[in-house]
Each structure stands twice: as C-alpha cells, then as structure tokens.
Amino acid sequence: MLEVRELTTKYITRFKEDIYAVDHVSLKIEEGRSLGIAGESGCGKSTLALSLMGYYFPPLHYTSGDIIIDGTNISGMKADDVRKSILGREIAYIPQAALNALNPTQKIIRFIEDVVKAHDPTVTKDEIYEMARGLFESLGLPAEVLQKYPVELSGGMKQRTVIAISVILRPQVLIADEPSSALDVTSQKMVIKMLRNLMDNGYVKAMIFITHELPLLYNVTDDIMVMYAGQIVEKAPAHEAVFDPLHPYSKGLMGSIIVPEEGLRDVKLAAIPGTPPNLKNPPKGCRFAARCKYVRPECRVQSIQLRELENGRSYRCVIGEDELRELYAREAE
C-alpha cells in the first residue's frame, strides 16, 4: 500500500543551516493496517508526517529516498502533479492544530468546493454539495455544518469537520498528526471513534497516527514506531512496543507514561533525564547515547544500524535483544 524507503528531508533555516529532521526513515504499511508514530516533542514525527505527503514547501526540503504508493514512486514526480493527483486523493492529511486549520472567512462548503475543484475542475457545485452532504451524514455530522463558518463550530465539531474534509476525495492513506491533542476528553473520544469508523468502513485503507500519547496509540493502532532525533529507534506491534520495549529510549518512554492496564498499577513513573540532541550537528554515534543509562564506549564511535529481528520487529541499539531484557529486569528489582 504505502512504502517509504530511506526517506530523508531537511529544514533549511534562515541562516542557511541544514537540519535533518527526518533521517533515513523506512516504513511499510499494508492495506487495512494502522501505524502509530510516537516520540517526544521535537523528535521529527510531525515533520515525518509532512514529508510522507511528497509535497514540500519551504523551509522543508526533500533530500533523498522514495515514497511508493500503490506501486507509484511519487518522489520523482513534479510538484504540481503530486498536488493534483496525490494530495487528498492518495494521501490525505489531518493537521495538528485542526482548530485553526480552516480559513476563518470561508464557509465550509466553499472550502470543500475549492478542494474538489483543485483536483477536478469539471465537477459542478451541486455535485460537490451532494457529495459533501452524503459524506457528512454518513460520518454522523449534521449537513448544516456545510453552510457555516468555522467560528460557528465548537472545537470538537471543527476537528471532525476537518477529518471529513480530509477524506472527501476518498484517499487511500490517511495521516493524522496529533488529531486529538488539543481537545477535551469527550471530543477526543469522538474523534478517535470517527477515525476508527473511517478505517472500518473502508473510507481509507490505511492510516498513520502520530501522537505523543502512547496509551492512545496502543488502543488505536496495530503497530507502533518510536522516533528519536529524526530516526526510527524501534518498530513493533502495538502490544509489544508498550509491554516489551527493546530500545532504551522506548523503554524510558513507556516508563514515563501511565498505561491503565492491570499489573502496572504499582509501577513508578520515571522521567528520561536530559534533552534530545541538537539536530544541526547530531552526535556521531548513537543519538540517544548522552541520555542512555546503558551507554557503552562503542555507542559513540559510529552510527548504529537498525537491527531486524525475525518476528518483524526492529530496533536501533548495539546491545542484543536478550541482554537488554536482562538489563531491564535487573533494573526493575
């Protein structure tokens, strides 16, 4: 469905410095599956979401790698072709700050008209209206929303409207960048339910869900990928990523949150000391070395490769799988 190979993108700052916020990221997502991307703020997860669209505008620039969707490599395509045939049609995006994602001086239906006409100018306004009304009603949103301005909608309603607009062209893959972070718990729940509904009813065929809230990922997605300083440090099925993390950073991340599961009640919350490295000149060896409890001299010598395990999991550390588990067990005592 969607395959990304060694994708690298960078920000060019005003002072002409390069910041590689997404560094050789590879991932694969099959039809009907959802992938969660976790990491602390500034780790590059939102940039990854933007980079996956294959459409770059300053300060973000494409460097190398491939994005293959349904057998088509979109990395080599012209920007305007990507805009016309990929964005919204193949890959759709739900922004982080959906509350401000709509033009305040435009009615919802006018915006939907612009979106549809940007890809196919021949569709009439009546057709678009019928299309939008059908979609909104099947997603449990009142059709009156179409005639309103964004200011007239509540936060939760605005977010759900944005989600509905994102899937108006029936994209294959949906990338949701922290779609629920700015909402209250009730609205969050409705947004999550709506996203699941999109998957279950085939509105979208695959989904990438980005958040810093791990419990949410665990409940929503099939697989979880952990990012640190622009790189993937661990990839695993959701349950294993939460209950059997291998990379010391994932371990720390899981230890620093509350997962309301039995048996975890008495586990003490621990913070990871230190801050992520500056990506202007990342450390030569392992990027997590400076904050790692189990750091060894060889960690700082050269960059660490992702280790692929037989069960499909992978992680980026010099220490072996069993040895890590042993270290964690000793730590727990």
Added chain:
Amino acid sequence: MKGYRNYFLNKLLWFLVTLVAAFILNFILPRLMPGDPVAAIVSRLAQGMSNTSGVQAIYEQYAEQFGTNKPMLEQFVLYMRNVFQGDFGFSFSQYPRTVADVISSSIWWTVGLQFPAIIIGWLIGNTLGALAAYRRGTFDKVLMPISIFVSNLPAFGMAVIMLVIFAVTLRWFPTSGGYGFDLIPNFSWKFIWSVFIHYQLPFWSIVLITIGGQAIGMRSMSIYELNADYVKYSRLLGIKDRKIVGYVFRNAMLPQITGLALSIGTMVGGALVAEIIFSYPGLGSTILTAVLGQDYPLISATTLIITLMVLLANFLLEIAYGFLDPRIKAAQAD
C-alpha cells in the same frame, strides 16, 4: 442575519453619538474664543461715531440679527435648524456669497481628489505589501525601506517634492490650480484635459503617501496569515497556490480596513494641506482663505463638513467590514 443587524445598529448608534459630539464641539469652540464678533463688526461700522446710544443701537441690532443675545441653548437649537436647512450664513471674506455657495463650489474638487486617491493608494499599497510578503527576496528588500521612508513624509512634503521635480524642473505638469486660469469651466475637451493635467500632481502625491503606510501594514499581516495553519492544510489538500494567496489576501486585508477607518481623518487632514500647496480649488484652499480672512462662518462650516465626511467614510467602512468578516456576525450573535 440577526448578528449583522446588531452590528449595524451598534455602529449606527456610535455614528450618531459622534455626530452629535461633532456638532456640539463645532458650535461651542468658536464661541469659547475670546472677543465678541458683533462688537468687532460694530466697532468697524461705528468708526468716528461719538454718539454712544447710536453705537448701542447698532450693537443691539446686530446682536439681534446674529442671535448672540439669546441664551446658549436657544442659539444651539437655532444653529442646528440652520445647519439642517443648509444655511450657514454669509461668508465674511467673500461677501455677499453665502457659506453654502462657497462650499458647494469647492467641496466636489476635494471629494473628487481625495477619495479616489486614498482608495487607489490603499489598493496599490495593499497589493504591494501582500506581494512583498509572498515573494520576499529582493522585491521585499527594496520595497520596504522605500515604503517606510515615504510613509513618514507628510502629504504636503510629498506635494512640495512632486511640485519641484515634475512642475518646476521637468515642466511636465502645471504648478497650481484645478484647471488653466485662462479657461471658463465647461464641458469642452480642452477644459476636461486641463482639469486632468492639473489633477495629476495632487492626486499622485496623496496616492504615494497612502501606499507607503498601507504596504507596511499589509506586509506584516500577510506574513502572519501565510504562516497560519489553514494555509498549510489547504496546500496539503492540493489547493493551488494562487487560490491560497486569495485566502491570505482577503484575511490580511480585514485589519487593513480597520486601519483605513482609523487613519482616514489624518489622511484627509494631510491631503487638505497638499491641496493648499497646489492651490487646488478644494476645501483645503477654502479653509486657508477663510482663516486668513477671519471668516468664522466659513471656518466653522468647512470643519463641520470635513468632520461629517470623515465620520461617514468611517461608518461605511465599518459596515463593509461587518459583511466581509463572518467573525463579527458570530461575536455579535452571542
């Protein structure tokens, strides 16, 4: 529609309140000045007269005629009634012309000069500012210092510069007047061409001044809007850049309308002085001659007319704003 109605009524109420305040100030301020205008007239008439009761009789006759012997409140009612009938009395300096006559012959020159100039300057300024924000680079780096420089010049300063360059040195345009002094106003091509030629320098000096300030404001508003989340979202949904620039322009323009409403008074004031520089036959020159001739009725009437025009322009802008920004409607409906 309820939101718009509330908004409209609210603005209308404030318009009326400021209008009344303007009338009251316009009435009271000249009357707070030291000296008695009737006494001044009488002393001029009564030169050489030694008969005190005669002087007294003349004084009382004029006081009766001008109503200065009545209580303030009654004078005010009288004044309001006259104003609404378009009766501003006689001009002292251009007697026997009435004030209404003097104003009606000059006001259209001012309206025809200033409102197009301010509107065109506003449009050009906003377009340039939006372009600078969008294109950045050299265009921005050249436009901004020029705009900052120009926007800090007063309109009359610009008028003098234009006059020296284009009228005195290059001799492309006439130095003064609204039309050739050897012509009689009529609808011949010769006269219209003369008016057109005389129009250029005052017009462009007001336009240039307006452009500078507007471009600076629009540039920063556009940069702010270009970084808004909806721009990114629209881009990632595949909407064309040209369309997105349209969204940005419209949204960035809204505060500029408020800005125009706030500064229109100052602009008109500056532009009136520019008219004097070019001896343009508008209200600016009328005020100047009125002040020089101590023509109180004319001063009072012209300031009143200008205040009314500015208030009305302000009111219309605010009404337009209500239609352009749906957030106004939402805020008023609460």
